[in-house]
Amino acid sequence: MNYSKTAIAVCIILLLSIAPITQGKENGKLNSGTGCGCHSQSGTNVATPSVSGLPSQYTAGQNYQLTVSVTGGVSGSGGGFSMDVDKGTFSYLGFAVGISSTGDSATHSITGSSSRTWGFDWTAPSSGSGTANFQLAALTSNGNGADSGDRWGTLTIQVPENAPTNQPPSASNAMLTPTDAKTADSLTLSYSYSDPDGNPESGTVITWYKDSIAQPQGTIPGKVVSSSLTAKNEQWYAEVTPSDGQDSGQTITSNTVTIQNTPPTVLTPAISPSQPSSNDDLSITISSSDDDQDVLTTEIRWYLDGALVSELNDQSTVTSLATRDGDQWYVEIRVSDGEDTTVWKTSQTVTIGSSQPVNNKPTIMALVLQPYEAYTSDSLYFDFISTDNDGDPIVDTEIQWYRNGVLMPSITTTTLSSEQTSKSEQWEVHVRINDGTEWSDWEISSSVTILNTAPELDSISLDFSQAQTSQNITLSLSMSDLDGDAPASPETRWHKNGQEFTSIENQITLPSSLTSKGDNWTVFVSANDGQDLSENELSVSVEIINTIPNTIAELSHTSLEDLVLSITNDDIDGDLVSNEITWYRNGFKEGSLDGQSSVPAQLLGPGQVWSVDVIPNDGESNGSMASSQITIENLAPTAQIDIESNRLWDGEEIKVTAQNSTDLDGRITTYSWQWSDTSGNSGTGSGKEYTFIPNGMVTVTLTVYDELDSNGFTSINLQTEAGPKVTSLDAKSIQENVKLTWAWDGPDATFEVFRNGDSISVISELEFVDTPLISGPTDYTIRPIIDGQGLHSGSSSIEGFMVETIEPAESSVSTTGGLITGLLFIILSIGSLSLIFIDRRD
Structure with a gap:
């Protein structure tokens, strides 16, 4: 039985049985950016996660390439991570990182579990999303396939949005109404608000002026001045400084309203007794009032049988001496405050001595519209007191409602529902009654202005429950308002560690410059609809945590x-x-x-x-x-030309060298030479040393290149001069020899002798005897050599010198002997070779 094969099979089965457990650990874990409890965390070597590629402020919609790394922890190369984000989405194309279906979480895959660095993309959210919060947990694993022995760490990063610079708002069309306000009228301010960034109004400051004196802030909240604060002849206006919670705009001024006189009121007079005899004096009761507390003047006019009795003008009593049976008397009165006068009010008519009095029309003595301070949620109703001097019952009542001075004919009810009124409207009611015979005069109530209803603060929140020192913290709120008013700047009170911080009172943003690590801030908030604050107040807190460096x-x-x-x-x-x-x-x-x-x-x-x-x-x-x-910058090499030739003669070789050229940060790989002279000669070459033959003024250029192909170059100018020459070269035949002689006018030299271009000797004398091997035309050249340098221009030549033919002497050597000797040599050679190829036997 093959036991080795069986053992291998068992091992494979065991490995397959544990594969799911191993994969579960290596395949990552989404939505665990705050860490997990499955891996042990003992030991002192803490794993430190980090993220690169995140901006200090993100641009909406832009894509950023992130690199997540983890260092420290346990040794090895394996690791893993889980990263979550609350704004924007992660993406990745590859096998090392897995992304959640919602794009808000990333983790390593089984492929990426053998690394401690991972890369993927984050696309920033849309504009106005605010700060993006990242949570990262990363671990270094020891590769034992279990949960023990690993190290992990966490990291929190907040990236704020790169919001555009705020532009201040503006206000226009500031109007104070009513423009003809009286003492009983409230003043209402209206204006148009505009913000180029679309920001809502927040923190606008309204300053009220009475007779050109600014009223203390807070004494008149909102946009309405109650009638209780005004008096006749006062001049009122307002200044509006608009704000969007960040910046304030230009201040504008409303129109000026002068509080006008309120006309006095007087009730219908009544004559008493109502059934007088000729013995009774007639008297009247007068009831008048003035909201301005002006001194009133009363005018009284008595009428007898319809004719004015001027003698009784302004008398409140008619003596019985002036009356007789059958007379019919009535009286009219009106009052004046010196500026306005009421209409004439007419009393009932009485008949002197009559047991059957003439019917007197009923009167309304007091008509009151309530409530005096009505809000949008209040219904209006009225009360009145009526009298009928004849004691007749009131059989009918006619009601007319007026809104802002305009009759509303469709409304005839005794109660005006709150659904029929709106803020800032002025309402009054006209009422008359009937006793079955006559209608009373119309009685007009005082006007009631529908006041603003305070808003209700529903909820508040801050950007963060925990914020870093570098982050501004902004308050958001939700309110409801029966008037449909838009939210205005709320009233805010900020407390740091339990102590009120008044410098940012009524601000919705807590600037980062005021916060420090470890602070606990609480803001108390009341909603504002532009006129009134909410009756309820809410609070919310934020903790200032460490800001990453x-x-x-x-x-x-x-x-x-x-x-x-x-x-x-x-x-x-x-x-x-x-x-x-x-x-x-x-x-x-x-x-x-x-x-x-x-x-x-x-x-x-x-x-x-x-x-x-x-x-x-x-x-x-x-x-x-x-x-x-x-x-690292490459320094170009430095070229240097050195002349090795001691003498510079026309037409002779000049040797130059680049051996002293240098490259401080590398090596020279190429030497390139160029030269040209005034005689039209030129040439190029390469190598550290270079030889050339110029004539006259010559320019030599050396360019050197290093291994990165940077170069340096230099040039020198040389002047050659005429050099010494071999002269008077002569050749003579002496039997089988040729004798050469010449003259020399230069320094000590040796002379190289050439026959037909081949060097045959170097001598120091001025003559040479040559024994040519062949006869016929022969060329000779004598080249001087000075200090090892052979001269070209200083050489001299003879061409085509005829070498005579010499007959050789008869030889005494036998040709037969030579043949025999040759054959013997061949036989010996063959014998020697055969011995080489014969195997040796021991």
Whole structure:
């Protein structure tokens, strides 16, 4: 039986049985940005998560590439993460990261569980969404396939929206009504509000002026001045400074309203006794009033049988001496406050000595419209007191309602429902009664202005329950209003750690400049409809938590010196900030430099790309990673030409060298030469050394290149002069020899002798004897050599010198002997070769 195969099968079955458990751990976990309880968290090596790619403020709809990393914890390369966001959506194309169907959570996949760095995208939310909140949990795993021994950490990041700059609002058409207000009238302010950003009105300041004196803020809340605060002849106007809760606009001024005189009122007079005899004096009772408390003057006119008795003018009594049986008397009265006078009010008619009195029409003595202070939610009703001097019952009542001075004929009820009224309307009621014979005069009530109904504060909230020191905190509220008024700036009272903070009273935004880590702020709020505050008050609190630090990393480098990292840390909370520094060379991590603030010059090379990642930590949280990158600048090589030739003669070789050219940060790979002279000669070449033959003034240019193809060049100018020459070259035949002689006018030299272009000797004399091998035309050249340099222009030649033919002497050598000797040599050679190929036997 094959036991090894059986064991392998069993192992495969066991591995398959535990595969789902392993996959469940390695395949990530969504919606767990605050961490999980399934992995152990003991030990001192804390895992530190970080995120790069997030902006300090996001632009609505823009896509950002994020990199999530985790460092520290346990050793190894495996890890995982879970990240949640409340605004915007995550996305990823690949296999290492999984995204939730709603796009608000990301985690590692089974493919990504072998890494500790993951990349994916975040698309910012639409405009007006506010701050986006990120929760990240990341762990480093020990790879044992279980929950034990791992380390994890969490990170919270808030990214506010990059909101456009607020523009101040404006107000226009400020109007104070009624323009002909009397003492009994309330003054109502109206104006138009406009905001270019579409922001609602919040925090608008209204300042009331009485006789050009500003009234203290708070004494007249809202847009209505109660009639109880005004008096005749006072001049009132208002200034409006609009606000959207952030900025205030230009102040505008309303029209000025002068409180006019309120006419007095007088009740219908009654003569008593109502059935007088000729012995009774006639008298009247007068009831009058004036809202301005003016002194009233009363006019009285008595009529006898319909004719005015002027002698009784302004008399309140008619003596019995002036009456007789059968007379019919009535009286008319009116009152004046010096500015306005009432209409004449006529009493009943009485007959002297008559047992059957003439019917007297009924009168309404007091008509009161209630409530005196009516709101939108109140119905209006009236009461009146009526009299009938004849004691007749009231059989009918006629009612007329007037809105803003206009008769409303469809309304004849005794009660005006609240559904029929609106804020700021002025209502009055006209009433007359009938005793079955006559109608009374119309009695007009005082007017009632429908006042504003205070709003109801439904709910309030703040942007955050926990906010960082760098975040402004804005109040939001919801209110209901029976008048349909839009919300105005609420009344707010901010308390820090239980103490009221009056500098931001009535503001809806708590600026970050006033907050500190550890503060607890509470705001108490009353709603405002522009005129009145809500009767109920609500409160909400926010805790100020740690703000993550910010950092700026900048790399700077001077050639041949160290690469230096400059770090600028900023922590609004004033915490001490440490930095995690990671270096990369050409994209690969340089672990030996972790935590270092510079790179030694000996590690730098031209063209290398160095980058650094810096993650700040304030002792509580990591800040956003800052990165910087720099390419090491390549220094161009320096070209230098040195002349190795001691003499510069026309037509002779000049040797130059580039051996002293340098490249401080690399090596020279190519040497390129160019030259030209005034005789029209030129040439090019390469190599560290170069030889050329110019004539006259010559310019030599050297260009050197390094391994990155940077170059440097230089040029020199040279002047050649005429050099020494071989002269008087002569050749003579002496039997089988040729004798050469010449003259020389230069310094000490040796002479190289050429026959037909081949060097045959170097001598120091001025003559040479040659023994040619063949006869016929022969060329000879004598080239002088000075200090090892052969001269070209200084050489001299003879061409076509005829070398004579010499007959050789008869040889005494036997041809037969030579043949025999050759054959013997061949036989010996063959024998030697055969011995080589014969196998040796031991």
